Amino acid sequence: MMRLDHLPNQRPNEHVVLFLRRQWFALLTIVCASVLLAGVPLAAGWYFWEILRSWLDHPVIGPLLVILGSMYFLSIWLFAFLEFTDYYLDTWIITNERIINIEQEGLFHRTASELDLAAVQDTTAEIRGILQTLFTYGQVYVQTAGEKGRFHFKNIDNPEQVKEIVSRLVEEDKRLLSAAGHVSRGKVKRDL
Amino acid sequence: MVMFELPNIDVPMYVFLCVFGAYMLFYVIYSLFNIYHLIRYGIYGFGLYLIVTIFTGGTILLVAGSMFLLLDYDWTLPLSLNDATEFYNEDLFPGL
Numbered sequence: 121m122m123r124l125d126h127l128p129n130q131r132p133n134e135h136v137v138l139f140l141r142r143q144w145f146a147l148l149t150i151v152c153a154s155v156l157l158a159g160v161p162l163a164a165g166w167y168f169w170e171i172l173r174s175w176l177d178h179p180v181i182g183p184l185l186v187i188l189g190s191m192y193f194l195s196i197w198l199f200a201f202l203e204f205t206d207y208y209l210d211t212w213i214i215t216n217e218r219i220i221n222i223e224q225e226g227l228f229h230r231t232a233s234e235l236d237l238a239a240v241q242d243t244t245a246e247i248r249g250i251l252q253t254l255f256t257y258g259q260v261y262v263q264t265a266g267e268k269g270r271f272h273f274k275n276i277d278n279p280e281q282v283k284e285i286v287s288r289l290v291e292e293d294k295r296l297l298s299a300a301g302h303v304s305r306g307k308v309k310r311d312l
Numbered sequence: 313m314v315m316f317e318l319p320n321i322d323v324p325m326y327v328f329l330c331v332f333g334a335y336m337l338f339y340v341i342y343s344l345f346n347i348y349h350l351i352r353y354g355i356y357g358f359g360l361y362l363i364v365t366i367f368t369g370g371t372i373l374l375v376a377g378s379m380f381l382l383l384d385y386d387w388t389l390p391l392s393l394n395d396a397t398e399f400y401n402e403d404l405f406p407g408l
Contacts, residue, residue: 123356138353176381183325183385187332190378194339197374201367205346208363209353222353227345230353 138214143257154200203210245283316323
């Protein structure tokens, strides 16, 4: 279990400035999909209750229907939990020294990368479409100096504000490093 | 003209319970793996425990509901493939 006050490879004087997850809209999508998948057969069962009851009373069709129904609803519950785990474990941590990007892709693929703020060249915020404009969420891209790859904060809340904070932190870090005569340490990536 | 007679195969109803049991085993393993992921890599906090509790509680409710419904059936009833048509009952589709 990770603690925000005790990050992996934490440096002296390093503290968390921002802790980001995808916006609540992503969570709402999971809830809506699950409610829809569970609600449609329940509503159909309620509407055709007489037929359903005769099926449930049948010695062969009844148990089959209960077993299939149980498996169906348990699968929806498990699917919702898996999707939630994916949402919950996708995190971006911005400290006063680096950006940590943790991405969960399914259950068996997890990537954790970190990037020194001094290596950041450009930060871009993007809000696209009606929903993103209405609910103020979108993407932030953090481009590094010497790498083709970039960090992508997906569907986060207030991307403009996040971009401003990252830019400010990058400026501060670069100023501190140049004052101390350091060279940017670059990006470290590891697959877990 | 050669007549074929299918052998009369009786499948007990509890075979379906075995299928359900196998599914539950998969469900439990997958859930435990998922909970392990959450606890191993999640951020420490009350929300983490809340989510695991909600998921476990929901699972217990769904399984208990299923068990409650399944208890009423006679699982020793042999299901004969030859007599499959006898299970057809006009009452099953009263609207048709």
